[in-house]
Amino acid sequence: MEAGTEARRVASVMHVRCPERLPEDVYRQVLEQLAELSPVVQALPPSAALVELKGALRYHGVDGRRLGEVLRVRTISRLGVDVRVGIGPSVTVAATASGQITEPGGILAVGPGQVADWLGPLPVEALHGIGPRQAQTLRDYGVHCVGLLAAIPPATMQRLLGGRAGRQAADRARGIDPRPVTPRALPASASVSRTFPRHTLDGAAVRAALLHLVVTLAHQLRGRGQAARGLTLTLRFAEAPRGRRPAGSRRPPPTTTTCARRPTG
Secondary structure (H helix, E strand, O other): OOOOOOHHHHHOOEEOOOOOOOHHEEEEEHHHHHHHHHHEEEOOOOOOOOOHHHHHHHOOOOOOOHHHHHHHHHHHHHHHHOOEEEEEOOHHHHHHHHHHHEEEEEEOOOOHHHHHHOOOEEEHOOOOOOHHHHHHHHHOOOOHHHHHHOOHHHHHHHHOOHHHHHHHHHHHHHOOOOOOOEEOOOOOOEEEEEEEEOOOHHHHHHHHHHHHHOOOHHHHHHHHHHOOOOOOOOOOOOOOOOOOOOOOOOOOOOOEEEEEEOOOO
């Protein structure tokens, strides 16, 4: 078989996309829901994940689409979060499939025998792993869809995009992607936040709020028996990009968030 392994004879890879800007604590809960389906979960922060379903398919006796349906029901009912689920015989196919689903959520499963026909009509930029610059280069040479990309000899692709990148693009256009799903969890963390009801320039009030956040965070970590490896302070200003101070402002922002992470070693 073209992909060359038994694992690729079934659509056993699930790629899950959560809503953008999902809070980290909710993202962690989504990962927990994935772990209930399969023990092989690879976190792709800040809002995506991969799941290897081979064992889960045998254990539950259902196909990947059914497991995707179970996942969506659980995340919606338990977390109030819908997800986009792509299922395919490889990481590339599954991730490309999830990217074709419109928000807020849905499921798209591509079987091994459907890969070529399904990928073929897609624009080259829709193929997972093809960046904007690569897509533009391909379009400059008249390669507008994945089917045309798959028809080009790998040696030609290597000349167009470079050795490794060209070979990978040629393989992935054919649905070939030997990368396994590698279990990877997020490091433990805790966070607290404070939102002011209105924009404030009162430095004393902001400092008092920050001190309260630090004390609250310390109590959380002590209750868990954790120690912080790092501390991050995030400032969000009214009607201004995160981390930037609005024109004319001399003081910190209306929203202050602190995060602490547990040591891994």
